[in-house]
Amino acid sequence: xxxxxxxxxxxxxxxLRDRTAAFFIFVFPLFVALFFGVIFSGAGxxxxxxxxxxxxxxxxxxxxxxxxxxxxxxxxxxxxIVPSREEGERGVRRGRFVACVIVPASFDAxxxxxxxxxxxxxxxxxxxxxxxxxxxxxxxxxxxxFLQLSSMFEDAQAMSQMTTLGRTALLASGMDDEQxxxxxxxxxxxxxxxxxxxxxxxxxRAPSEADAAPGSGAADGADDQPxxxxxxxxxxxxxxERKNPRTSYEISFGQGVVWGLMSCVTGFGxxxxxxxSRGTLLRLRTAPIRRRQVLLGxxxxxxxxxxxxxxxxIALGQLxxxxxxxxxxxxxxTATVITGIGFSGLMMLxxxxxxxxxGAQGLGRAAVLVLAMIGGGTIPLFFMxxxxxxxxxxxPFSWATTAIDGYTWRAFTLTEMAPALGVLLAVGVxxxxxxxxxxxxxxx
Amino acid sequence: MxxxxxLRKSFGSIQAVDGLSxxxxxxxxxxxxxxxxxxxxTTIAMSIGLLKPDEGTVELEGVxxxxxxxxxxxxxxxxxxxxxYDDLSAEENLVFFSRLYAVPQPKRRSAELxxxxxxxxxxxxxxxxxxxxxxxxxxxxxxxVHRPSLVLLDEPTAGVDPQSRASILELVRExxxxxxTVVYTTHYMDEAQRVCDRxxxxxxxxxxxxxxxxxxxxAHGGEVTVVVERGDEMERIPTAEPLTVxxxxxxxxxxxxxxxERPDLEGVFLSLTGRSLRD
Numbered sequence: 001x002x003x004x005x006x007x008x009x010x011x012x013x014x015x016l017r018d019r020t021a022a023f024f025i026f027v028f029p030l031f032v033a034l035f036f037g038v039i040f041s042g043a044g045x046x047x048x049x050x051x052x053x054x055x056x057x058x059x060x061x062x063x064x065x066x067x068x069x070x071x072x073x074x075x076x077x078x079x080x081i082v083p084s085r086e087e088g089e090r091g092v093r094r095g096r097f098v099a100c101v102i103v104p105a106s107f108d109a110x111x112x113x114x115x116x117x118x119x120x121x122x123x124x125x126x127x128x129x130x131x132x133x134x135x136x137x138x139x140x141x142x143x144x145x146f147l148q149l150s151s152m153f154e155d156a157q158a159m160s161q162m163t164t165l166g167r168t169a170l171l172a173s174g175m176d177d178e179q180x181x182x183x184x185x186x187x188x189x190x191x192x193x194x195x196x197x198x199x200x201x202x203x204x205r206a207p208s209e210a211d212a213a214p215g216s217g218a219a220d221g222a223d224d225q226p227x228x229x230x231x232x233x234x235x236x237x238x239x240x241e242r243k244n245p246r247t248s249y250e251i252s253f254g255q256g257v258v259w260g261l262m263s264c265v266t267g268f269g270x271x272x273x274x275x276x277s278r279g280t281l282l283r284l285r286t287a288p289i290r291r292r293q294v295l296l297g298x299x300x301x302x303x304x305x306x307x308x309x310x311x312x313x314i315a316l317g318q319l320x321x322x323x324x325x326x327x328x329x330x331x332x333x334t335a336t337v338i339t340g341i342g343f344s345g346l347m348m349l350x351x352x353x354x355x356x357x358x359g360a361q362g363l364g365r366a367a368v369l370v371l372a373m374i375g376g377g378t379i380p381l382f383f384m385x386x387x388x389x390x391x392x393x394x395x396p397f398s399w400a401t402t403a404i405d406g407y408t409w410r411a412f413t414l415t416e417m418a419p420a421l422g423v424l425l426a427v428g429v430x431x432x433x434x435x436x437x438x439x440x441x442x443x444x
Numbered sequence: 445m446x447x448x449x450x451l452r453k454s455f456g457s458i459q460a461v462d463g464l465s466x467x468x469x470x471x472x473x474x475x476x477x478x479x480x481x482x483x484x485x486t487t488i489a490m491s492i493g494l495l496k497p498d499e500g501t502v503e504l505e506g507v508x509x510x511x512x513x514x515x516x517x518x519x520x521x522x523x524x525x526x527x528x529y530d531d532l533s534a535e536e537n538l539v540f541f542s543r544l545y546a547v548p549q550p551k552r553r554s555a556e557l558x559x560x561x562x563x564x565x566x567x568x569x570x571x572x573x574x575x576x577x578x579x580x581x582x583x584x585x586x587x588x589v590h591r592p593s594l595v596l597l598d599e600p601t602a603g604v605d606p607q608s609r610a611s612i613l614e615l616v617r618e619x620x621x622x623x624x625t626v627v628y629t630t631h632y633m634d635e636a637q638r639v640c641d642r643x644x645x646x647x648x649x650x651x652x653x654x655x656x657x658x659x660x661x662x663a664h665g666g667e668v669t670v671v672v673e674r675g676d677e678m679e680r681i682p683t684a685e686p687l688t689v690x691x692x693x694x695x696x697x698x699x700x701x702x703x704x705e706r707p708d709l710e711g712v713f714l715s716l717t718g719r720s721l722r723d
Contacts, residue, residue, distance in 0.1 A: 006543035010529065017531040279525030283586070286492045287544040288517040 003289045007297025011271055012304060024263040025305055026312065032377075033256030033313060037249040037322070050078040051133050054088035054100040057081065061108025063148055067122075068103060070144045077140065089125050098133045100125040101141065111152060115166030115187070120145045159194040163187040245409040249322040251380050253313050254404040258397050260309030261343045262372040266364030268302035269350030272439070273360040295436055298351065299344040306340035317408075327411035334414075335403040335421060342396055342424030345431025352435030355442060376401035399423045445470040445594055445625040446491060451500035453486050453649075460486040461497070462649035470505070470593075473616060473626045475640030477633070477709075479717050483649035484629050488596055491627070492519055504594065517545060520592035524599040526579045527586070530572035534563050534582050537571060538589055545590035557585040562611060577608030584612060588619075595619060596627045601635060613639050633710040643709070645716050652716045657709055664715055665707025673701035680705075 015021045057068045072079045080097070082088045088100030102123035104110075110118045122141055126134035152158050166187050170180055245251055272295075275281035284294050314332065317324025326332045350368065354360040374388065375381075375397025381389060392398040402420040406412030446468040453461040461483045468474045478484050489495040490502055493510030507515040528537050535554050542550030558564045561581035571579060580600060587595055597616065601609045616626055616639050630636055636643055637657050645653045645660070653660050667682040670689045683689045686704050693699045 002546060003544050006540055010532070010540050013536070014529060014531050278529075279523050279527035280529065282494070282523050282525075283521065283527040283541070284544070285494055286516055286519060286521045287541070288513045288515075289544060290513055 003287070003293050004297040004300055007284070007294060008300035008304060011268065011298060011301035014271070015267055015301070015305065021263070021267045025260060025267055025309060028263065029256040029258075029260035029309055029313060030316065031256075032259045033249065033253045033316075036252035036255050037247070039248075039252075050076055051098045051137060052078045052080065052096065053137060054082045054091045054097040055079045056083070056085045056088045056100060056102045058085075058105045059103045059107040060105070063111050063152075064103045064107040066151070067107070067144055067148055070147065071101065074140065074144070077137070085123075085125070092125055092127050095127065098127060098130050099137050101137070111148065112158065112161050113165050113169075114149075114152075115162055116169035120149070153194075154197070156194045156198040159190060163190050246325060247323045249317060250324050250409040251405075253317045253322070253324050254401050254408070255377055255380065256313050257310050257339075257404055258372055258375060258377040258401060260313065261306055261339070261397065261400060262368055262377065264302050264305045264309065265343055265347045265350060265368050266361065268298060268305065269347045269354070269364055269368075270357050270360035271301075272298060272351035273354050273357045276355065277357055291440060292436055295348060295351075295432070295439065299348055299432060302347040303340045303344040306343050307336060310336045310339065324408055327407055327409075331412070331414060331417060332407040335407050335417060338421045338424050338428075339400045339403055341428035342400065342431075343428075345428030345435070346396055347431070348435030349431035349438075350435075352438030352442075371395040372397045374398070381405075396424060396427045399427075445505050446627070447501070447503045447505070448487065448491065449501045449503075451487065451490055451497045451502070453490060453495060453498050460649055461490070464500075464646070464649060464651055466644060466651065466654070468594075468625060468627060470625050471620055471623045472641040473620045473628055473639050475636040475643035476627055476629045476646065477631075477636055477643055477713060478646035482646040482717075484646055485598070486649075487646070488521075488598060488627070488629065492516065492521055492596060517590065518593045520587035520590065520595040522584045522587040522595070522597045522600050524602060526583050528571050528579060528582060531570060533568050533570050534558060534574070535567040537582065537586060541586050542589045547590050550589075553589060557588060560588075560615065561585045575605075577604040580604045580608055580612065584615065592624070594625045594627070596629075598629050599631065600628070601630065601632065609635075633708065633713055637709045645713060647717045653712070660712045661707050661709065664712040665709075666711065666715070668707065669705040671703050671705055672699050674698050675700055 015025065053071070055068055055071055057064055059065070068079075068081065071077055072081070079101075080091075082091065082100075085100065085102050088097070088102065091097040092100050102125070104121055104123060106121065110121050112118070114120075122145065124134070124138060124141065126137075152162065167184065170183055170187075173180070175183070272281070275284065281294075285291070314324070314326065314336070316322060318326075346368075350360060350363055354363055372395070373379075374392045375395035376392070377397060381392060381398060381401055384392065399420040403417060403424065406417045406420065410416075446466075448464060448466045448468075451461050451464045452459070464483065464487060466474075476484050476487065486495065490497050491510065493502070493512070493516055496511065502510055504510055504515050504518055507518055510516055510519060529540070532540065535551070535558065538554035538557055539550045542553055547553050555564070555567070558567050561584060563578060563582060563585070566574065566578065571582065574582065580602075584597065584600055587597070600616075601612050604612070613635060616628065620626055620641070628636070628640060640657065642654070642656055643660060644651050653664060655663070667684050668686045670681045670683055670686050670693070672679045672681065672693050681689050690702055690704075693702055
């Protein structure tokens, strides 16, 4: 055991004295965490993640103004009122806005002629590179349009205008008498419903409120009574409030850990090849210790470095400025230890597969860097498209990211964490066994 | 002390060691000489347990095969390449290797060895700032941290200045006089002649000659040559009776200078292994 510890202490000392290696293991991950934290800053705060949208109101009516007001008040949109559609479109082209919403001049008239062949029309100019966000915006506009429609049914004057226009259109239509009579009955029913509702509201409200303007009355009515909404989409996430990332650093510190682990794997993975080329491996092998003790010493050094980099980032994350919260300290400790074992094994595999320093560094760059990148080192896993997420499951870094997210903002239970921990443990054991066999094969 | 019996080792189609047998005695300095590719490194690798012979046995007196980790506690190796950690100090290198051998009080032992190789003043300096000679001396010191009874020195003076070389050779003789067995490989024949009690000359994985330097010179060195100078002319006279030849030359009075060239180990080496270049 003393020999294993001596080798581990020696390797850690050498890494700490190699300024470049020490920088990439202990300092660079912090930069990554801070950099991506700033990039994603506000992702967990209220009001963040809003779609920037330009709004052009060409309508002069109350309905158009009400829709614009609703857009401006919506929590998922940052609406910028622009004076013309040209300016709005220019903003979209330049990437300033996801889309430009144009409320046309005919918006109010279209709504009033809903029963006379008219309808709601809103124009949307989108950035073709941001189709997903445009789709979300289209859904949002439908929701707001339905709200406008529901307010119409609560506005007696508007309803009267709508049924009058509907009857005029009905007379001009080519329907047979039976159909015309039935539809006329619908309009009469709507008129009676509107009159009864107005009387009921007048009795319930103060006189000043009963005299309120139709547009604002619609909004007030929506507050007092459930508005007519043909479709309600109640949006919720799979995570409760406790499980949402509270700050962007809860995501970026995980990325920092990934980069730290990657540096540990490449840094310590090359150390065996360095020992071989320097001749010190010969000396280690002639000492009265077994091959696996040499490898265990190296694995212990890598494990310690993995633990240090994880511990350092977790500790820094606890500072109030970063606000990274640990959902369960025992689970965090378990995940940290098993992640350390997994990546020590990965280091052993790299060390065993390469004979030269150049080979170790080449493989480190080619394979480990790619695995780290697709494993959440550059783009958080949940931002990745599904196909990349599927591919990323081959990367141990991906499982480490899942484990880190699990003991921070995802607040996993042990059962939920178990698959990630199982994979990391398997990587550790397989890496050590294969690395040892490769080293023995190379020596013989 | 070390018995190599009928060792054979091949790498693919190359027969590196071919039926080699040696008995190395306690307290002697044993020279293992041979051109490149003669099988010296393979023999050393089998002697320290790094390589398993295809055939034959390696045995350390009283402790068994060096393949056994416990037996290796009695072995010390100073490899030809400077097997040191450049970013550690001289003391740290020695302390680290002391710990691998579970040497008690490693810092004290480190100080003793630094004194022995004349590096006490540089104990705390990192090895990367050392000269070639200093590194060679430290390389030798590392081989001695655990007080081994058998030390294998592979080209211990390669690329060092005359002062360091003299110091290393003196240390080798001190080790032998202290009862340590030393296996010494070198390409410098004068060194081997100076420090080795016995020498084996290897080629093609076999022992070509074995004995003390004097025995080898007598057996394979040829006759003494008397070189007679007459003005600008020079005559070389091989003879078994150099004094008789010299007396005759002096009587004739024609000689302006006379010297004797004795056969040496280099001559033996070249006569046994040939003059063709080895890569």
